[in-house]
Amino acid sequence: MDRLTSMAVFVKTADSGSFAAAALAFGISSQMAGKHVSMLEERVGARLLNRTTRRQSLTEIGRIFYERCKALLADAQAAESVAQELSAAPRGRLRITAPVTFGACCLAPMIARYLQAHPEVRVELTLADRFIDLIDEAYEAAIRLGALSDSTLIARPLMPYRLVACASPAYLAERGEPLTPQALTAHECLAFVFTSMPAATEWRFTDDAQREHVVPVSGRFEANDVKALLAAALNGAGIILAPEVAVRDELAAGRLVRLLNGYEAPPRPMHLVFPASRVTPKLRAFIDQVVAEFGPAGT
Incomplete structure (x- = not known):
């Protein structure tokens, strides 16, 4: 018997x-029950029910065993429900939040591919640079x-979020190209401003020998949106320290020039x-696609 x-x-x-x-x-006989x-009773070595001709009642051991059986049966039912749910097709609304620049440049195109693969899911994406409590x-x-x-x-680790210093050919033709981080002090540096804090007054870099360089920077333009800073940089307003994902097309097209070869801004860790x-089918599919497209090298 099971x-x-x-x-x-x-x-x-x-x-x-x-x-x-x-x-x-x-759907069985009383004898089978x-x-x-x-x-x-044979397995536990004790009587579980007091039997009479009219009614069955629990013994003291039976009451304890009864509570444990109820809990075990509930866990088994929950496990079956989760397994059935995980094997079901992804469907329903999925609410996601991400930083503004990464969300707009990378995550939104990925979500378009995700939606194409899962037609019964709809995604609500909120882009914000503030902390959001899930x-x-x-x-x-x-x-x-x-x-x-x-x-x-x-938390699932993703590729590091890298920043690169770059400027337009027109700006560099007028002001010259900085070859070291220290040379940035003589340039217009376009500053990103978080909503909850002032613009950074220092930029950090490491060289090939892993020595850190902390450089005071200043400029006449700051904004709380990378797209605004990028537009200013493209129009020759100064040097931008921007997420690589936001400027890669401009760099590839030659509209911006990558600066400070041999130096790198410290990358920021990024996680999903x-x-x-509870992980639903729609979320599991989303997790798998994010990790597949943006996971660290080798995953």
Whole structure:
């Protein structure tokens, strides 16, 4: 006999008070219901039910066993439900949040491919450079830049978020090309301003020997949007320290020139995070595609 079935018959017998009622619920005979309970009693070595001609009642050991069986059967049902859900086709609304620049330049095109592959899903993407609490604000996943704080979220590492210094050919023709980070002090540096803090007054670089260079920078233009800074740089307003994903097309086309060969701005770690409590088919498919397209090299 299957032990889980026997436990289910035992619980139903205890709840209904008779083998007949349990037998009716499971489509078996009263004698078979009794055999299921007898098998359990034989396994545990104790009587679980007090039997009378009219009603079955739990013994002291039976009450303890009954509670454990109910919990075990509930866990088994939950496991089956999760397995069925995970094997189902992705569907429904998926709420995602990401930093503005990465979300617009990289994640949105990926989501278009994701939607094409999963026609029953619709995605709501919120782009924000502020911290968004997934639980409090009811999001299912987030792309996060920088070091992660301790939390109950699952984190999947993605490729590092790299910054590059670049400027337009017109600016460099007028002001000259800086060859070292220290030379930036004599240039117009376009500053990114976060909503919650002032613009950075220092840019950091490491050289090929992993020595750090911290350079004070200044300029006459700052903005809280990379696209605005990029437009200014393309029009010769100064040097931009921008996410590589935002300027790669301009660099490839020659509209911007990459500067400071031999120096690199420290990359920021990037992760996909999501609650550990429940991963639906739509979220699982999204996680798999994000990791496949933006995961670190070798994954």
